[in-house]
Amino acid sequence: xxKRYYSPAEVAEALSVSTSTVLRLIHxxxxxxxxxxxxxxxxxxxxxxxxxxxxxxxxxxxxxxxGRTARRIGAAEPMPRRRRLPxxxx
Numbered sequence: 001x002x003k004r005y006y007s008p009a010e011v012a013e014a015l016s017v018s019t020s021t022v023l024r025l026i027h028x029x030x031x032x033x034x035x036x037x038x039x040x041x042x043x044x045x046x047x048x049x050x051x052x053x054x055x056x057x058x059x060x061x062x063x064x065x066x067g068r069t070a071r072r073i074g075a076a077e078p079m080p081r082r083r084r085l086p087x088x089x090x
Contacts, residue, residue, distance in 0.1 A: 005045065006043045023041070026043075030051075
């Protein structure tokens with residue numbers, strides 16, 4: 001029976017690259033993966049086969065399974081107004 005998901009180490013071994021290279025591909029969005037926990041990723045078999053065949057998938061963001069959405073700092077927030085400090089008498 002064929003596995004449905006592979007670890008980054010298994011993919012690294014199959015591609016003859018390091019595990020950190022596979023993780024970089026995942027973080028860059030070039031190799032689709034499922035984030036199981038904060039530090040654990042699994043690569044679905046179809047995604048790995050597409051990557052291995054040379055078909056470059058569209059760039060995607062890694063999904064957070066906890067349902068949180070990433071928000072860019074400062075996105076859609078107005079800039080703070082500048083205030084002048086009162087002159088110090090002295």
